[in-house]
Amino acid sequence: MSRPGPGRWLVAVPMGLLAMATVYPLLFTANVAMKTRREYILDRFSLASTLRWDNLSTAWNSVGMGRYFLNSVIVVACAVALLLLIGSMAGFALAQVRFRGSSALALVCLTALFIPFQVIMVPLARIMADGGLIDTYPGLVLAYVAQFLPFTVFLLTSYYRAVPTELVDAARIDGNTLYGVYRRIMLPMGAPALLSVGILDALFCWNDVLISLLMMPSADHRTLMVGITSLRGQYSADIPTFAAGVLIAGLPVLVTYLFLQRQIADGVTAGATKG
Template identity: 50%
Template sequence: MSEFTVGKRQRRLLWGISVPMALIALTCVYPVFFALNNALKSNREYILDRFGIVSEPTFQNFVQAWTRSNLSEYFFNSVVVTVLSVLALIIVSSLAGFALAVLRFPLRKLIFVVILASLMIPVQVVLVPFYKTIIGLGLLNTRAGLILSYTAFFLPFSVYLMTSFYSGLPRELVEAARIDGAKLTQVWWHVMLPMGMPALITLGILNTLYCWNDILISLLVLQDNRTLMVGIAALRGEYTTNVPLLTAGIVLAAAPIVILYLVFQRKIVSGIAVGAVKG
């Protein structure tokens, strides 16, 4: 077989892969363009031409969504709750992953299996007992209640990821630190935590996405003082909706997360791959 024939087949194979991938990428990019395009329209222009490109761009929708719709207050609530929840998830999951992967104690494997099994339970199944628990603890309409809720719901996946990562690290590092007289907390802080930084960064980004985009849990816990995503959902009217205003709010809410994802996308993919392979 000639080199020309082999090269021709490789080009055909490349085109056969590239064209479907380009179409899939287009389906992902178009909703972003659609939202941004409509956010720059006036309500009148949107009604006259919903799918056309904006002819007279205006930023009035962004200003109105940020000021009159209290999105600035909702944005602050989301930032506080997301940051504190992610910090709690990183610390607790790192400690739990270190214990499950490195230490040897009774029922260790059973505890890990229970954590894995909890990943299969849909959130909707436990909403009623969860809501009663929040009321019983006096955490309804408090940021602390939402932070604890996010930590509880997203902790199983976080522990699984960190356990898988720590299980792939050489045990000789822990043994060497113990021989040098380091306590378990010192081993975790000075050895495991620095080496687990790639997985922790991935974990932080993923949990930021989960907490920031959540509506269901936030709607149950913070019924008066809303988070950003709940506030944006409230921009929809009962009978009519100002779509440009709604899409402007969506763009404002999505912008920080999109930027965060674009900056750290390689670390996210590599971290997920590590969690899937090791352990």
């Protein structure tokens, strides 16, 4: 059995240190969430003496993390569904349908990727306020769609461009309308890319604070990440409860990555390998 050469160590050591730097904050947060306030004050870096779930229960029920969690699930599910529907239709049209101005429209979508949300924040808030959409689920969903749609369209357009045009032409000759081609061919073939983009969009929406804070000012409609920021102010002296709230917010992202990491990688590379 051959020994690893120095080249492998040059890669393995930095990657190991990076993995430790990534995992340690999660383990530290989980450990703090299991402590009492007294244990944390006496020694914040020691291991919890026993596994206590009181802080998680307090954060979920008394603090309102359960309500914030439900708000996030509703908004993220609706936003991702709209993003994938509109993005897949737009990606198919820009990649496979020949019409005047398609190149200019694709360039507009690409340019929109470089516009930070802070630039459109005030006009968006005014438009939403005039439409009565502030502090409503539809308002936040539409804000997420407006912010992340260029990214979704860009990735799906890149994927659909790798699909042979002969498939579309053959389907049209067989009598399919453009909608029929989209529903019967493009959606099934684009499933890996749709899954990958959907996961990324879900993570973007789930981790957002600024847009949600702008669109949902009331406490009842807060999303989970905004609830975490408010929790930090209310429980600055009770760090274990705050750590429990952070753990609740981070676990869905961690579970999603652990179970869908292969699908994410396959979806990202599918557009490059197809053709």
